[in-house]
Amino acid sequence: MDPEESNRKAEILDAALEVFAEVGYRKATIKAIASRAGLKSPALIYWYFPNKEALLKATIGAIAPAVAQVENAGMIFELPLEVALPMIGKLFLSALDMPKTPQLIRVFFGEAIHNPEVVRPLAESGPLLVLNLLVEYFRRQVEHNHISGHNPAALARAYIGGLLVYMMGKVLFPPLGEGAPPPDEYLNEVVGVFLRGLKG
Template sequence: MDKKAPRRRTRIQTEKREVILEAALEVFSAQGFRGATIDQIAEAAGMSKPNLLYYFKRKEDIHRTLIERLLETWLAPLRELDDIGDPMTELRSYIRRKLEMARDFPRESRLFANEILQGAPRIMPLLEGELKSLVDEKVAVIRGWMRAGRIVRTDPYHLIFAIWATTQHYADFDVQVRAVLGPDRGGDGRFEDAARFLEQLFLEGLKPRG
């Protein structure tokens, strides 16, 4: 006998799930997975614990949903790296998009960083699967640019890692960045300053010699 198709969520159910996920993002990004509790998430969501458990049976289910969404968002700029585009334009756009995400999604970035620092026990299959496959694909694109003499030869994996590290720093270490820059330079303009610096750092270093 055929299995019944899962029932579609009502608008109210969808809205409630979004409220829970937004509250959980706040709690997880502040407390980490281990420090966060269902009670804290329910309180932040403004609902009872039994009501929350109607939508998500376990803390792990909430966390996994957030991480899967985050990875989808996080990987979108890398997916857009186009092999037929101009390498400098493509890489400049990628750096800019990553900085925009650091500016617009700081809690999500800290959530991901906390998971990685704990050894990625809940997302290792995603890292070894979807993430690795996409990075391998874009490494092939960058190597193609190198073979064509459009950028200097370097290790494309470490190029991608370096872009991740330098852009996500502005989300994961936001408090430190603002403290060091001070009130005059620690506002939103810091992201434009960072973009100009990182473009110079990476793109000048990748220009073909001679």
């Protein structure tokens, strides 16, 4: 059976995510990851993974599918703005409550600059997925004349940006989060502005 079989690998991946999130890929040592996983020797990691970079890729690869769980994505296209925008907003901000999200965000930004390829799957199964969904949604809204004179690509980015900055303030760079209202209040404000702003 699986439960015992691949325990080690999963333990190592969990430990790696923790350590990577705490100190970053380059500062994270194989030794630290090993001892976090309860191994008595760092060498054991090399029985499961060829090298440190492969461990990073596997860590991200293991979690990316879980991030991509946007269910019934297509049905959003049928919904009016008043429902769709808050829904996507909640989807985004509710991720903050999941235990691994802060870790993932930290790993992502820590590597986004110097290892964009490695970390890309994470973005593609999370924010980029939602962004593209939203672009397509706005495009259809324009097409059906529910809104007019708007640029879907710009709208979607601005909306996602408003949410992203809030998350960055919570998880990434606390000075940015100081003075920010609670999530639901924030979301209300942003949704309100966009709803009125789109009905022009």
